[in-house]
Amino acid sequence: MKKSKEFAEALTSSFAPAAYVLNETERRPYEIDWRKLVDQPAEAVLFPSTTQEVSDMVKLCQKHKLAIVPQGGRTGLVAGAVPVQGIPQVIINTRRLNQIRNIDAINNTVELESGVILQTAQEAATAIDRTFPLSLASEGSCQIGGTIATNAGGIHVLSYGSMREQVLGLEVVLPDGRIWNGLRRLRKENIGMDIKQLFIGSEGTMGIITAAAIRLLPRPKKTLTMLAAVKAPDFALETFVRIQNLCGADLTSCEYFTAEGLKLLIDHIPQTALPFTDNHPAYVLLEVMSLDSSADLFARLEPVLETLLADKVVNDMVVAQSENQRLALWKLREGISEAEKAAGGALKHDIAVPISVIPSFIEAVSSEIMRIAPGYKLNVFGHLGDGNLHVNIVPPEGVSLSDLYSGSNPITSCVEKNAMKAGGTFSAEHGIGQLRVSSLMDYHDSVELDLMRTIKKAIDPSWMINPGKVLSHANQTHARHR
Numbered sequence: 035m036k037k038s039k040e041f042a043e044a045l046t047s048s049f050a051p052a053a054y055v056l057n058e059t060e061r062r063p064y065e066i067d068w069r070k071l072v073d074q075p076a077e078a079v080l081f082p083s084t085t086q087e088v089s090d091m092v093k094l095c096q097k098h099k100l101a102i103v104p105q106g107g108r109t110g111l112v113a114g115a116v117p118v119q120g121i122p123q124v125i126i127n128t129r130r131l132n133q134i135r136n137i138d139a140i141n142n143t144v145e146l147e148s149g150v151i152l153q154t155a156q157e158a159a160t161a162i163d164r165t166f167p168l169s170l171a172s173e174g175s176c177q178i179g180g181t182i183a184t185n186a187g188g189i190h191v192l193s194y195g196s197m198r199e200q201v202l203g204l205e206v207v208l209p210d211g212r213i214w215n216g217l218r219r220l221r222k223e224n225i226g227m228d229i230k231q232l233f234i235g236s237e238g239t240m241g242i243i244t245a246a247a248i249r250l251l252p253r254p255k256k257t258l259t260m261l262a263a264v265k266a267p268d269f270a271l272e273t274f275v276r277i278q279n280l281c282g283a284d285l286t287s288c289e290y291f292t293a294e295g296l297k298l299l300i301d302h303i304p305q306t307a308l309p310f311t312d313n314h315p316a317y318v319l320l321e322v323m324s325l326d327s328s329a330d331l332f333a334r335l336e337p338v339l340e341t342l343l344a345d346k347v348v349n350d351m352v353v354a355q356s357e358n359q360r361l362a363l364w365k366l367r368e369g370i371s372e373a374e375k376a377a378g379g380a381l382k383h384d385i386a387v388p389i390s391v392i393p394s395f396i397e398a399v400s401s402e403i404m405r406i407a408p409g410y411k412l413n414v415f416g417h418l419g420d421g422n423l424h425v426n427i428v429p430p431e432g433v434s435l436s437d438l439y440s441g442s443n444p445i446t447s448c449v450e451k452n453a454m455k456a457g458g459t460f461s462a463e464h465g466i467g468q469l470r471v472s473s474l475m476d477y478h479d480s481v482e483l484d485l486m487r488t489i490k491k492a493i494d495p496s497w498m499i500n501p502g503k504v505l506s507h508a509n510q511t512h513a514r515h516r
């Protein structure tokens with residue numbers, strides 16, 4: 035209690051009132067994760083507005099032996115941006131670090147602070163006729179720092195890659211408060227270890243990203259968006275392969291969802307526009323783009339679409355005829371997480387497997403879940419073209435999600451083990467946070483875990499940046515937790 039009081043006094047004497055909140059009511063929204071699964075108190079929530087302020091705040095937390103939770107837009111799905119139980123922690127939220135410092139159409143780069151909202155970055159790129167290469171359903175809320183810290187994926191990985199591929203340089207405040215300025219904007223540089231990679235995807239466990247230099251791409255001039263209704267996952271895969279064979283890198287997105295996802299949308303998202311008069315078991319959303327403003331994408335695709343229908347690979351198909359229709363089709367895919375949350379949530383998984391085994395993976399998991407968890411429903415959706423599926427299991431009424439997340443759980447084991455058996459991963463784009471720590475211990479290579487722990491200790495010897503996330507603590511063994 036004395037410690038908290040001293041810290042509060044130091045805060046109020048060092049920073050302007052806009053830079054912190056101490057009282058419980060104002061802290062509350064920052065202490066709860068997007069899925070409302072984790073709710074742990076922080077001593078304070080800090081809102082630095084400059085890199086120097088982040089550094090001063092980190093030093094103050096070190097002095098008072100308070101752990102730090104870096105926080106962006108709080109849309110992460112594994113509770114990485116909220117406190118863990120049992121450790122005195124302070125949240126450093128980056129929302130006031132929100133300046134676009136420089137945008138450059140000749141070098142095709144943007145240098146921006148970590149609190150810039152992804153959608154704002156996209157709009158800035160569009161204004162100079164460029165594309166910001168990342169797009170996610172959460173883009174109206176998630177921040178650049180969060181997308182780098184999680185190495186976010188999203189709907190354009192197929193042609194642009196995930197966030198790691200976009201980052202040219204970083205500025206980071208280290209756990210001891212030093213500022214590392216690695217904000218270089220070069221495409222090529224071979225000067226030994228690529229230190230920025232330590233921070234990309236490390237979910238705030240190595241330092242606080244304060245700014246980044248990101249590559250921009252040419253802006254496509256033509257877009258064709260279509261939704262195919264299919265009987266089963268193997269037909270969805272066949273549709274993807276045939277269109278990718280024709281379009282190559284011009285196929286920028288290939289997304290998958292099922293009748294279960296569509297039902298959640300109809301039940302929970304007002305004004306969901308139904309794409310077909312009939313119901314179908316599964317759907318594939320495909321988007322093709324071209325840099326050539328005179329390209330006739332429909333003429334290019336028409337023969338393959340006709341063959342897909344004639345061969346009965348696709349049951350039915352709609353092609354968006356306007357930007358409004360395109361957005362309505364995307365809403366069907368991108369609204370599923372919100373609809374699922376509105377329905378009470380689900381046991382979420384974020385696996386990836388080689389795309390060729392997607393049908394057999396879905397078949398194996400579906401039949402095993404039906405056997406071990408009767409009454410639970412599968413809501414499978416995701417980035418089919420990347421092999422990344424969200425295999426979410428909706429529990430029957432009356433089953434608490436928090437109970438399903440605590441301790442060992444045969445449903446999660448079933449999904450993750452099948453993904454690993456198929457040569458895949460249990461975490462494709464959401465990361466580890468505090469919800470997947472035991473899976474990391476279960477499935478990850480022990481040598482890699484040792485290396486991760488050694489690097490973490492070298493950069494953060496007192497384990498004070500985001501403790502309990504990714505690697506739960508310094509002396510954790512490789513013992514299986516489940």
Ligand SMILES: Cc1cc2nc3c(=O)[nH]c(=O)nc-3n(C[C@H](O)[C@H](O)[C@H](O)COP(=O)(O)OP(=O)(O)OC[C@H]3O[C@@H](n4cnc5c(N)ncnc54)[C@H](O)[C@@H]3O)c2cc1C
Nearest residue numbers: 106107108109110114177179180181183186187188238243
């Ligand atoms: C509807 C919905 C759809 C989504 N779709 C996708 C998707 O398609 N692909 C995908 O990859 N993810 C997706 N996500 C997950 C989420 O949006 C991403 O992980 C996003 O990158 C998180 O950004 P954020 O700013 O909200 O970070 P937060 O949730 O605030 O933080 C995430 C992690 O990053 C750390 N962190 C945040 N900021 C910093 C910083 N400045 N420095 C260091 N560490 C930091 C936090 O400590 C935490 O560990 C989705 C989420 C929702 C709700």
